[in-house]
Amino acid sequence: MSSTREKSAPVAGAWLHGVVRDVDPTMLAEITGMDGGPVRGVSAAGLVAVVSAAPLNEYGEEPLRHHLEDLAWLERAARAHHGVVEALAQRGAVVPARLATVHSDDSRVAGSLVECAAELLATLDRLTGRAEWGVKGYLVPGAVVRAGGSDGPGGVGTAYLRRRRAQLTARDEGQQAASAAADAVHTALGELAVAGRRHAPQDRRLSGAATAMVLNGAYLVDRPAVPRFTDLVAALGDRHPGIRLELTGPWPAYSFVAERPEPAHAVREPR
Structure with missing residues (x-):
C-alpha cells in the first residue's frame, strides 16, 4: 500500500x-x-x-x-x-x-x-528604492517623395530612376538620423537614471509596431526621481520628432540583476 x-x-x-x-x-x-x-x-x-x-x-x-x-x-x-x-x-x-x-x-x-x-x-x-522603466523608440518615417517639379532631361525612365534614388537616399538619411536621435535619448536618460541598459531592438513581429524600433532601453530609476524621468522622456520626444518614444513601467529590475540564485531553465536535483 x-x-x-x-x-x-x-x-x-x-x-x-x-x-x-x-x-x-x-x-x-x-x-x-x-x-x-x-x-x-x-x-x-x-x-x-x-x-x-x-x-x-x-x-x-x-x-x-x-x-x-x-x-x-x-x-x-x-x-x-x-x-x-x-x-x-x-x-x-x-x-x-x-x-x-x-x-x-x-x-x-x-x-x-x-x-x-x-x-x-x-x-x-x-x-x-528603485524600479526599472522601459523606453522604446520607433522610427517616424518622413515624406520621401517630392511632389511636382520637373523630371529633368533623360525621359520618363531616367526621371523614375532619379526619383527612386532620391527616395532611397532620404530613407537612409532618415534611418541614420533616427539612430543618432536614439543614441542621444539613451545618453540623456542614462544621465538621470542610476543605470541604463540598451537591449537589442525587437522585431516588428514581436513589438507589434508599424515601424522599426530604434531604441529598446531599460533604466533603473530612484523612486523620487520618477517624475523628472517621465518629464524628460516627454521633452526628448519633442526634441527628436524623428522617433516616437514609448514609456513603460515600473517593472521589477530584470535588466539590472547580474547575480541570480540559479541559471536559466535549471532543475536542481539532489547530488
Missing part, C-alpha cells in the same frame, strides 16, 4: 520566483503561484526565496524541456512567473529568478541562497 501511494504521489519540487530580504507570510498567501495555489517562502542566510509548488512529474528536467518547446505553455508560465515577481516588487526590492528555475526540494533552494548570499544581498541593496 505504501509503495502504491509513493508511486502515485508526485515528488514536490520548488519553482523559484525571486529572492527578497524578508516577507510577510500573510502576504504570500495572497499571491497565486504556478500551480494555482499560494506561493511560500524558504528562508536561509538572512534571505527569503519565494517559490511555487512544482511537482517534478511536470516540472522535472525532462517534462520541463518538452514544455519549453510549447509556446502556449511557455507564455502561460511566463505570465504566472512575472505576476509573482511583480507582486513582490510592489512591496520592495526583489531579485527576480530566471524563468523555469526549478529545485528538487526546499533544501536545494536554501542551499542556493547560502551559496549566493553575498551577491544577492548586494543586489538587493542596489535595487532598494
